[in-house]
Amino acid sequence: AQSVTQLDSHVSVSEGTPVLLRCNYSSSYSPSLFWYVQHPNKGLQLLLKYTSAATLVKGINGFEAEFKKSETSFHLTKPSAHMSDAAEYFCVVTFTGTASKLTFGTGTRLQVTL
Amino acid sequence: EAQVTQNPRYLITVTGKKLTVTCSQNMNHEYMSWYRQDPGLGLRQIYYSMNVEVTDKGDVPEGYKVSRKEKRNFPLILESPSPNQTSLYFCASSSTGTPYEQYFGPGTRLTVT
Numbered sequence: 001a002q003s004v005t006q007l008d009s010h011v012s013v014s015e016g017t018p019v020l021l022r023c024n025y026s027s028s029y030s031p032s033l034f035w036y037v038q039h040p041n042k043g044l045q046l047l048l049k050y051t052s053a054a055t056l057v058k059g060i061n062g063f064e065a066e067f068k069k070s071e072t073s074f075h076l077t078k079p080s081a082h083m084s085d086a087a088e089y090f091c092v093v094t095f096t097g098t099a100s101k102l103t104f105g106t107g108t109r110l111q112v113t114l
Numbered sequence: 115e116a117q118v119t120q121n122p123r124y125l126i127t128v129t130g131k132k133l134t135v136t137c138s139q140n141m142n143h144e145y146m147s148w149y150r151q152d153p154g155l156g157l158r159q160i161y162y163s164m165n166v167e168v169t170d171k172g173d174v175p176e177g178y179k180v181s182r183k184e185k186r187n188f189p190l191i192l193e194s195p196s197p198n199q200t201s202l203y204f205c206a207s208s209s210t211g212t213p214y215e216q217y218f219g220p221g222t223r224l225t226v227t
Binding site for chain 1: 157
């Protein structure tokens with residue numbers, strides 16, 4: 001079985017400060033991991049993906065995530081938050097070797113204040 | 115432009131009145147899937163299809179039907195909608211090769227009264 005836990009339902013940061021959104025996964029097999037972003041009243045957009053290549057993954061808009069197998073984590077970070085980063089973020093896991101089943105976390109809402 | 119389209123975007127209906135939400139993709143993807151999004155629950159998979167005429171249940175298939183007669187289309191059918199199917203629905207597609215990233219449609223907000 002596979003599952004993903006997003007440790008914070010809501011994160012608030014000031015503009016210009018670092019962002020950390022936490023994600024832990026459980027998977028019996030080698031996982032593929034993704035972060036998606038959903039802006040208000042919009043669909044989901046892929047931010048970045050890990051598929052067993054480099055453990056530090058860079059995505060769009062300055063986001064990156066590090067796959068840590070020993071900690072079963074895939075936390076999303078950004079050095080400096082921007083107002084436009086305010087959105088909901090989803091961590092997603094699937095098994096490497098199958099496209100049939102994506103499991104989504106429950107989401108983290110990022111608020112960015114002035 | 116590569117995209118997944120859904121129609122309608124918004125729908126208000128009454129209990130028991132059959133409805134269909136259409137989904138179409140222009141990327142020649144083999145894999146398509148339907149999700150529902152509810153507050154605090156993230157996205158949950160309803161049905162998916164690995165290719166034409168191949169469909170399978172996701173986590174929450176009860177009350178839904180799908181069909182995959184053409185590669186580009188994957189309609190979601192609610193034969194007898196109930197209020198607990200009020201939700202935001204997303205269609206997605208991907209290739210079946212790695213890295214399985216899915217492309218999402220804009221969503222359909224369904225209200226069943």
